[in-house]
Amino acid sequence: MNSSCKNTKSVSPLDITMMVLSLVTICLVLLRMTFDLGEETSTLFYNLDSSICYILLTHLGYGFFKADDKKQYLKTHWIDFIASIPMTEHLRYARLLQIVRIARLLQHKPNLLQHLKSQYQEATIASVILFLVILLVAGSTTILMLESSAPDGNIKTAGDAFWWTVVTVSTVGYGDLYPVTDWGRTIAMGLIVCGVGTFAAVTGLMASFLAPTNKSENQIKNHHLLHEIQQLREEVAKLQQQATHSSEDKKSD
Template sequence: MQAHKQGKKISPLDITMMLLSTITLGLIITRLWFDVGTETANLLFKLDTLVCCILLSHLAYGCALSEDKAQYLKQHWIDILASLPLSEHLRYFRLLQIIRITQALYQGKNVLQLLKSHYQETTIASVILLLISVLTVGSISILMVESNAPGASILTAADAFWWTIVTVSTVGYGDLYPVSDAGRIVASFIILSGIGTFAAVSGLMASILVPQVKPDPQQQALLYEVQRLQAQIAQLQKQQTTNAGRRPFKAQKKRAKRPLRD
């Protein structure tokens, strides 16, 4: 019963934070367990720090909205420790959050219903997840394909991260640019993703700024009454048409019963 109550408290932002936690675990495992080179390892560290800042902001926001802040901190102290930057080995505590949210979603209501019932929050969560995913995949990919290309200008982790931010925002200063075919393919992917992201942001801002007109109960009742009268009129017309078609048939039937005169 307690797990079911927790499942009701899960929000789209919680699901996004769970996915971001999975990304941080992947970044840390890749950095610590594999030899990816100095610049790539530095880039993974910067991306992990960015995600940790977002996770801490979400925890701070939840604490600010919580009525019992002491209870909130007591329940999420492991999440806070796992989100601290410069503490990579504590990041494995994120597995507990992933398991907790997964269980709550499994025992709670359908995920699609949850996302549909919180449209604005789902849009914000999707934009955050998409931006972090594009920054992560784009900066790592462009650094891997451009760092060893002849005449390349994207050589360091800072260059890759800055170029990805500029490209996903579709600004394109031109100070850094890909020179290889693989780099141009990565750039095309990032540009298209940026267009979709900012289109979603524009739609979200429009839904927030444009006031939603609430229907008047009297107008709704009047509209319902008009629709009911229209349905009755249509039914009467249908019956009248049916009766008019039956009358000639009855007249012919009466004539057929009359005896024939010599």
């Protein structure tokens, strides 16, 4: 009972990230349904919404796998699973329930920053995921609007904009697609800088994962050394006792 309550009432950094991503998906759907964005921009928003849904479904599947009481987890999150299915945009508003639920749980954690620091590894993963998604959404949307209207631009479709943003953030830069406007190049420079910083954070996270392993190995080695030193001390003490006994025997003779 206590473990199931803990699974349903605790808030992790990934839960907070998924709440923000849920807001992003709702905003994308509202923009598509409210404004006439053009065919390519609407397609881009639809593809971005679907990509975020796969991230949300992965998080829910991971939470279900880790949950001690899987029935309780499904009872609490079944609406989240339905609202995260791609190609069902009208059900996306059900994610408001998840947002409200997490917001209420956060009200009982006044020291949110301290809570995130206590789970710094998961907080780093959550921050990287959120930052990358925001970069992909903002970068691909902005570059499509800027470059699609340029007469000599080569980023004209939603697929081109998304592909260009991915290779730019990853700092690969194949060069098959490139911005031709001044503002487009400015966006490209910003994405490159942010991409380098993001992957530097990932490198630091990997190092932090390896550090505890090295520390535990050192502790094992130190334990063996202390054990060997203790054995040597015992042997020296025995030799001293034997030498004392032999000298006493000689004196008695």
